[in-house]
Amino acid sequence: xxxxxxGLTGRPFQLSPDPSYFYGSREHKRAYAYLEYGLHQGEGxxxxxxxxxAGKTLLVRNLLDHLNPxxxxxxxxxxxxxxxxxxxxxxxxxxxxxxxxxxxxxxxxELERFLQRLASENRRALLxxxxxxxxxxxxxxxxxxxxxxxxxxxxLLQSFLIGQPELRRILQSPGMQQFRQRVIASYHLGPLDLAxxxxxxxxxxxxxxxxxxxxxxxxxxxxIFAFTEGVPRRINLLCNRLLLAGFLAEQHVLGTTDVEGxxxxxxxxxxxxxxxxxxxxxxxxxxxxxxxxKRTGEAPRGWxxxxxxxxxDGQSRDRIGAGASELSARVSRLEKAVTHxxxxxxxRSG
Ligand SMILES: Nc1ncnc2c1ncn2[C@@H]1O[C@H](COP(=O)(O)OP(=O)(O)O)[C@@H](O)[C@H]1O
Ligand SMILES: [Mg+2]
Numbered sequence: 001x002x003x004x005x006x007g008l009t010g011r012p013f014q015l016s017p018d019p020s021y022f023y024g025s026r027e028h029k030r031a032y033a034y035l036e037y038g039l040h041q042g043e044g045x046x047x048x049x050x051x052x053x054a055g056k057t058l059l060v061r062n063l064l065d066h067l068n069p070x071x072x073x074x075x076x077x078x079x080x081x082x083x084x085x086x087x088x089x090x091x092x093x094x095x096x097x098x099x100x101x102x103x104x105x106x107x108x109x110e111l112e113r114f115l116q117r118l119a120s121e122n123r124r125a126l127l128x129x130x131x132x133x134x135x136x137x138x139x140x141x142x143x144x145x146x147x148x149x150x151x152x153x154x155x156l157l158q159s160f161l162i163g164q165p166e167l168r169r170i171l172q173s174p175g176m177q178q179f180r181q182r183v184i185a186s187y188h189l190g191p192l193d194l195a196x197x198x199x200x201x202x203x204x205x206x207x208x209x210x211x212x213x214x215x216x217x218x219x220x221x222x223x224i225f226a227f228t229e230g231v232p233r234r235i236n237l238l239c240n241r242l243l244l245a246g247f248l249a250e251q252h253v254l255g256t257t258d259v260e261g262x263x264x265x266x267x268x269x270x271x272x273x274x275x276x277x278x279x280x281x282x283x284x285x286x287x288x289x290x291x292x293x294k295r296t297g298e299a300p301r302g303w304x305x306x307x308x309x310x311x312x313d314g315q316s317r318d319r320i321g322a323g324a325s326e327l328s329a330r331v332s333r334l335e336k337a338v339t340h341x342x343x344x345x346x347x348r349s350g
Contacts, residue, residue: 001337002247009209013236013243017058019065023203025196027189028055034187035063035160039072042124043155044147044182047132047171048162050189053233056162059189060128067126073118074126079134084142087135091127091146112149115156125157132163137175144179191230197221200232201239214246215253223259238262248340 003011024032031048038046050056064074075094082090088107092099097110115125129135129143149156161167165188171180192200198221202210224242228234241262246254 001341002243003208005247005250006213006243006252007209007211008205010207012204012208012210013240015233015236017055017061019058019062021204021207022058022062023200025192025200027192028059031059031187031189032063034185035059038158038160038185039063039067039126041158041184043158044184045143045158045179046160047167047183047186048160048189049165049167049186051191051231052164053231054189054191055232056189057130058232060130060160060162064128070123072124072126074128076128076130078130079132079139081134081136082139083136084138087129087139087142088146095125111146112156115149116151119151119154119156127157127159128162129159130162132161133165133167133170134163135161135170137170137173140170140176140179144182147182192225192232192235193230194222194225197225197228197230197235200235204236204239213252214243217253217255219256220254220259223256223263227259227263238266241266244337248337 003009022028031050034046034048038044048056048059060076064076067074073095075091077087077090077094079087079090085104088104088111089099092102092107092111095111095114097114099107102110118125127143127146135143143159143161146157147155147159161171168186168188170176171183201216201221201224224235224238228238238259242254242259245258245262245265246252251258
């Protein structure tokens with residue numbers, strides 16, 4: 001919506017991870033180096049953790065984009081509470097093997113044959129499990145079993161486990177010693193610092209055709225950093241809103257007051273800390289929590305970061321109410337934007 005107003009050619013702060021926007025911050029470069037090291041080793045597990053929105057999925061996409069398919073065949077699985085058998089099926093399916101209606105023994109035999117064939121062609125298999133904090137202990141154990149497949153002394157499969165910080169806790173639990181022995185490296189992907197937050201924003205803008213409009217004042221970057229704590233996803237959400245607000249007010253210079261205005265608006269919509277990542281997520285999570293009976297053990301995180309496990313019903317209904325009022329606020333902002341757009345068009349053609 002604001003793209004043409006600012007002369008941009010792309011969407012600088014879209015949420016879906018697009019590798020062409022990749023910004024090599026110190027943390028992202030380091031995490032990437034771990035993955036490359038892992039690839040080089042050709043066996044065992046590499047574990048990468050990071051907060052929601054830290055850039056894990058983009059990092060992996062970036063790596064997969066750079067793999068030579070003549071050398072490495074990648075299976076990319078996103079775990080949504082997968083148990084051992086589901087995981088095996090998901091792995092087989094993502095390698096293009098038939099997985100439905102096949103019993104576990106045949107599935108394993110099929111997988112092993114496939115991996116051996118790859119090895120005999122001098123190719124390797126890489127399994128990437130994203131959102132791995134959702135794996136059950138049995139599923140992790142199943143992964144360990146898969147890592148036992150060998151041809152001679154050579155491992156047939158190596159795996160990257162990518163997940164939220166809970167993943168570490170799962171892997172540190174007492175039953176996981178054997179698994180831990182197979183982990184060749186692990187890394188926690190941290191947030192950006194202030195300078196990188198500025199670099200990140202400018203990098204994404206430039207990739208979307210930015211030629212300095214809008215101009216963000218020095219202090220605006222500080223305010224963005226303070227509000228988002230350098231988490232890329234939060235930065236995207238906040239900047240998206242900031243540019244929309246700038247467009248609606250026909251502003252070409254944006255400062256601290258503008259950032260704080262947007263941040264305040266976000267806070268008022270939801271109350272609490274109103275961190276940008278929570279805004280997109282909370283409605284979704286609460287709905288999932290209440291419709292999925294398996295999730296009763298784990299309460300969703302509220303916008304103020306607290307767990308609502310002690311009174312899920314009462315509080316969550318309030319959250320759904322908050323989701324609805326957020327939606328209506330969004331609709332009215334959108335209405336305002338459309339009216340504004342029509343007005344601009346009318347003025348230009350008249
Ligand atoms: N290094 C980076 N360069 C450019 N964009 C990034 C970077 N890290 C994260 N992002 C962006 O931030 C958002 C969240 O990243 P994502 O990979 O989905 O996070 P995670 O998987 O850790 O939750 C996405 O829009 C992604 O494109
Ligand atoms: Mg992700």
